[in-house]
Amino acid sequence: MTEVTHSLLYLSGVEVSFDGFRALNGLSLDIRHGEMRAIIGPNGAGKTTMMDVITGKTRPDDGEVMFDRTVDLTKLDEAAIANLGIGRKFQKPTVFEQHTVEDNLLLALKNNRRVGANLFWKRRTHDSERIDHILGTIRLDAHRARAAGALSHGQKQWLEIGMLIAQDPKLLLVDEPVAGMTDSETETTADLLREIAKDHSVIVVEHDMDFVRRLGVRVTVLHEGSVLAEGSLDQVSANERVIEVYLGR
């Protein structure tokens, strides 16, 4: 490696077990600044648990989770981690259904999150411009005044990605962004993610191999809570153990 980039997210020997079931078993991962990484793995491999650990929803029993080399994520809660610059998109699209598309983005915009600041908040042109820009990026311009609950499944996924962009995080965690999408929607989503990856670090968890191929990024395969293989999609798919896990023994 010629370029010296330091790691943005560093997981080492992370262990999580629920009632004796080991969801994460010595998981180690290293995400560099500006990198986009795809994480694949069969059901129960620990992908969502890994996201939960990084975002503070689940505390690991053991192991190290460092952000930007200095911040220990295991000591912080969800809100603190989000404010550090880690955004998360859930597997099932969760947007604020009663709010309009525009308000969803407004709530996500990188602004002061304190109670008092929001009580006396006034809209600035800067905010409006940013919202307009994001609406263009996620192709929801025409739907800005609609209630988010009235959007189609694919549109909700994009809105949630838009909310991630609005947060302007250093690291985006995107859980199964194309589940339940049509082919054309999947394509649009891949474009969207590649665009975001230009100036953000992104971790994408996905089942859909075609989609991962379309992203064309480094792939980590998880199995039973630890890393099975890592490399380009072609390398990984040629790996015997990966084939074994995916195709059954």
Place this chain on the structure above:
Amino acid sequence: MRALIESDKRGAIFLGLLAIAAIVVPFCHLVFSPSSFFHISTSSVALWGKYLCFAILALSLDLIWGYAGILSLGHGAFFALGGYAMGMYLMRQIGSRGVYSNPLLPDFMVFLNWKELPWYWWGFDMFPFAGLMVFLAPGLLAFVFGWFAFRSRVTGVYLSIITQMLTYALWLSFFRNDMGFGGNNGLTDFKDILGYSVQAPGTRATLFSLSAITLMACYVIARGVVASKLGKVLVAIRDAESRTRFLGYRVDAYKTFLFTLSACMAGIAGALYVPQVGIINPSEFHPANSIEVVIWVAVGGRGTLVGAALGAILVNYAKTTFTSGILAPYWLFALGLLFVLVTIFLPKGIMGTLADWTNRNNRSDDAPEVAPPGALRTAESEGALK
């Protein structure tokens, strides 16, 4: 957006009616002689003043239940605490006019053979202090309660049960004589407030007006809160709490803030209520009272603010009418039936249903103005396809 303007229109009507009531009712009570057609009797003034206090209480509950999804089944506790703070002031004003003519100790303390005033009664002879306690006491309790409950992420039914336990615990403790709040008799026999006789028509009229003005002020504050960006965050918390947390909002801080604000409003309602009914006793803490408040809000329309106030007034008016006739023994059945019927047929309450109607009518009226029919159809079919 239209919904917001619509609700503001209702709010304006609501505020207007209250302003008129605040002027006209005292005027008719004081100026016209009792034989006149325009005279409003003392009992009516007191009764409607009481309804207004309940309306403030309902408004405070709607703020947390309607907009943040916190269903408090113990909001009567904050109302009663505010009431007790006012009651303590009124007790101290009696002075040596009590049955035992003790200049310092209220009658019940003399009766219990207490020699000196307990420390927590100090300062209640001064109105500014008592006035501060009216919202400090319930506010502080709500803050501490909210701090622990919301930080521990207690939500939904579990939170409702804890709030119910809170008011139940207070109910039991205020019954005890050695708590120093008059035991099951509570505080009563008030003589005057700020030097004016509590019974005087002028005082009653003033208290009525104050209740109306306070309700207006609370409405304006509540509307301001829910219309701000903070209000949007609250609705976000109500609908998708963990999502809001992952956006970086401290959900517990937002909930604690709103819960405390709401408790302060409830406390003020209680403080206005006590001089108008002339008594405060532990029955105000009874869990059933708090549940009744929930029914008022549900009937009027959860999450509409105006509806909550309206529901409180309507249900209490019905209660007064019902319980003064031969149907009196059946009031609780009627209340229960009302709740069941509203839940089944008007799940959004009176105000929510009304808003739905007007929205529907407006839409069919001016839909062509908003967008050409063709554009509308495209948007719809697009939505249907996806």
